[in-house]
Amino acid sequence: MTKISLNILLLTLILASTSCKKELDTLLELEADYKVIDLEYGFDNYMRNINSEQLIIKQRNIVLINVDKKGETTIEDNIIPDSLIISEFKKYIIPNPMDDKMPMTTEKSFEYSGKVDTHKNIIVLAKYDKELNYEKYKKIRNKFYLAYNEIRNEFSVSKFDKSLTELLKSDKPEDIIKWQEIRQIFPIRYMESLN
Structure with missing residues (x-):
């Protein structure tokens, strides 16, 4: 790449980040309307959820x-x-x-x-x-x-x-x-x- 191309790319990134800064700040101030739940599907989770009731078939x-x-x-x-x-x-x-x-x-x-x-x-x-x-x-x-x-x-x-x-x-x-x-x-x- 030429020096001019690198300068144009750098200038574009700077302008994009500064023009979006205001929108990003307002988005960060908003409260989330969802809740993130951490799910664990490991062996420990399996052991905690074993059904102790047996299926009895006559x-x-x-x-x-x-x-x-x-x-x-x-x-x-x-x-x-x-x-x-x-x-x-x-x-x-x-x-x-x-x-x-x-x-x-x-x-x-x-x-x-x-x-x-x-x-x-x-x-x-x-x-x-x-x-x-x-x-x-x-x-x-x-x-x-x-x-x-x-x-x-x-x-x-x-x-x-x-x-x-x-x-x-x-x-x-x-x-x-x-x-x-x-x-x-x-x-x-x-x-x-x-x-």
Whole structure:
């Protein structure tokens, strides 16, 4: 750079800083309308926030599904034909406080859904034979998710006179809350493994 270029650059910096000094001073005099919170995500923070309550899952709250290499499905040791998988599986994921053989329930209150029986820590464990054809696996697995969606949709229509898709497509904040409530009432806790 030439000497003239350096002088021009230096002059520009001096003029900019002196002309902005007044604005900077007034900005520094203003009180902040926000509060800075120092967050620490270290190991010490982790140790202070360990939840001492254990998650207790009773045996009756575990729904066992087994699928053999031929695609034969058993739910809780009952052989279920393909055409009845959805209806049989729904019996386990619809809260039923009167049946001691079904997963445990608890009553919860929601803003729009009101008081509703929900499952208490239900888990669905699906074991698939590793020799099972992928197309059969996909078809059977989709039936379990379809059962969840049917239950959620039936609940939505009965409580709110709207289908799940109507709630999802709606721009109304209350419809979004209704959708979130349905997800809390019928949570999907589905795990699978290969034998």
